[in-house]
Amino acid sequence: MEDIGARILAGDHQVQYGQNQRTKIKALVVDDNMINQALHRTLLRNLGIENHVVGNGREAVDVHCSGRRFDLILMDLDMPVMNGIEATKKLRAMGIQSTIAGVSSRSVDENIQEFWEAGLDDYQQKPLNFPKLVSILQKVNHSV
Amino acid sequence: MEVGQMQRQWLDYTKSLFLEGFLDGQFLQLQQLQDESNPDFVVEVVSLFFEDSEKLLNDLTSALGQQSVDFKRVDAHVHQLKGSSSSIGAQRVKNACIALRNYCEEQNIEGCIGCLQQVKHEYNMVKNKLENLFRLEQQIVAAGGSIPMTELGF
Numbered sequence: 001m002e003d004i005g006a007r008i009l010a011g012d013h014q015v016q017y018g019q020n021q022r023t024k025i026k027a028l029v030v031d032d033n034m035i036n037q038a039l040h041r042t043l044l045r046n047l048g049i050e051n052h053v054v055g056n057g058r059e060a061v062d063v064h065c066s067g068r069r070f071d072l073i074l075m076d077l078d079m080p081v082m083n084g085i086e087a088t089k090k091l092r093a094m095g096i097q098s099t100i101a102g103v104s105s106r107s108v109d110e111n112i113q114e115f116w117e118a119g120l121d122d123y124q125q126k127p128l129n130f131p132k133l134v135s136i137l138q139k140v141n142h143s144v
Numbered sequence: 145m146e147v148g149q150m151q152r153q154w155l156d157y158t159k160s161l162f163l164e165g166f167l168d169g170q171f172l173q174l175q176q177l178q179d180e181s182n183p184d185f186v187v188e189v190v191s192l193f194f195e196d197s198e199k200l201l202n203d204l205t206s207a208l209g210q211q212s213v214d215f216k217r218v219d220a221h222v223h224q225l226k227g228s229s230s231s232i233g234a235q236r237v238k239n240a241c242i243a244l245r246n247y248c249e250e251q252n253i254e255g256c257i258g259c260l261q262q263v264k265h266e267y268n269m270v271k272n273k274l275e276n277l278f279r280l281e282q283q284i285v286a287a288g289g290s291i292p293m294t295e296l297g298f
Binding site for chain 1: 169170173174176177179182185188189192193196220223224226227228230231232233
């Protein structure tokens with residue numbers, strides 16, 4: 001493996017930026033709505049973030065059971081089969097420490113307390129856009 | 145029509161859609177996400193919105209036509225339509241959905257039915273406007289021009 005640390009010390013900031021903030025972040029989009037799937041995946045891709053999309057909370061748990069891990073999970077709330085609250089609880093119970101950001105069309109005062117308590121690190125009201133995604137990513141960078 | 149003229153027409157038409165409140169900043173966000181690697185992004189997402197909305201409007205019509213209306217079901221459909229319309233920036237559809245949800249909370253059937261007509265009306269209007277916009281874009285591209293996104297100046 002390359003010694004990234006040495007290159008950063010030598011002043012190669014491009015490496016630092018590229019490794020920590022862009023290419024290295026892997027994201028999982030959990031949303032049942034195809035419009036939001038397309039929007040979230042394109043927002044992430046335009047920031048150079050590799051991403052995988054699933055359609056409900058059960059699939060998000062399954063993909064983790066198969067061993068895949070992500071730095072960031074964008075979690076919808078209202079979904080069929082398993083909603084965002086149950087999925088977040090299950091993932092935390094499995095020891096998943098990824099940054100989980102709740103992203104739903106409910107406003108912050110529309111009883112999302114239970115969602116936060118399930119183990120969220122952040123919450124943004126839909127529709128997601130660049131400023132909201134960048135604010136979520138700052139939380140990822142702090143925990144990486 | 146020459147390309148320059150079509151491009152000016154596109155700019156005026158796009159601006160009018162924002163000024164008249166049919167579209168909001170979220171639609172601009174979709175336009176900004178479209179690039180060479182993803183040239184049909186806006187049309188693709190808006191087509192998904194059309195499909196989704198038509199299904200939800202049918203579901204809503206049938207849910208409100210039942211003998212005893214299941215308001216929870218109505219609310220779930222409206223919630224989805226509100227989410228889809230806000231994701232593409234169809235502001236007037238979104239606002240009509242918010243009004244419909246309020247009637248739904250009050251369990252006011254007459255109010256819900258009247259409001260559903262308003263949602264359908266707003267949906268048909270924005271659909272028509274977006275189809276005009278896309279047609280104009282196709283004509284510009286077919287004539288060898290490009291869409292003057294940066295000249296929108298937002």
